[in-house]
Amino acid sequence: MTAVLSLVSPRHLYLAKQAAQIIGLLVLAKIGLTLLSGFYAFFLRGGKKLTKYGKWAIVTGATDGIGKATALELARKGMNIVLISRTQSKLDEVATEITTKYNTVSVKTVSV
Structure with missing residues (x-):
């Protein structure tokens, strides 16, 4: 290894070291941006407007x-809302709760 290094000039070693540092910095920057974008997507971004889907x-x-x-x-x-559950009496209670809180919302129930 030292024989190979003795064949390379100090200037070339310096440039190789600088190139390795720049590449490492770019890789770390990419990892950091990926982590930040994931953090934003999961914790900071607002929710979707669900009514555009129906x-x-x-x-x-x-x-x-x-x-x-x-x-x-x-x-x-x-x-x-269409509420689905096994017990019709509980469905009626939840439907009543929803319609009293949010009177502009229609609620239908299905017991299975």
Whole structure:
């Protein structure tokens, strides 16, 4: 290795070192930009306007938990909702809750 290095002039070694540093800096900049764009996409960017995909949303398991929260959030954003669940009485309760909070939203229920 030292024999090879003795054949190369110090000027060429300096230029090779500078080129390696520039390439490393460019690679780090690319990685940094990729991380920043991912952070922006997942945490800072606003949500999509769902009504451009249609006026109605179907929510399954809409009487409890995540399904109910999803139905309420979609209604808050102005979407009409089709609620699907197993118990008609619970569906009616959630439908009443949605229509009293958001009176411009239409709600339909389907029990399966």
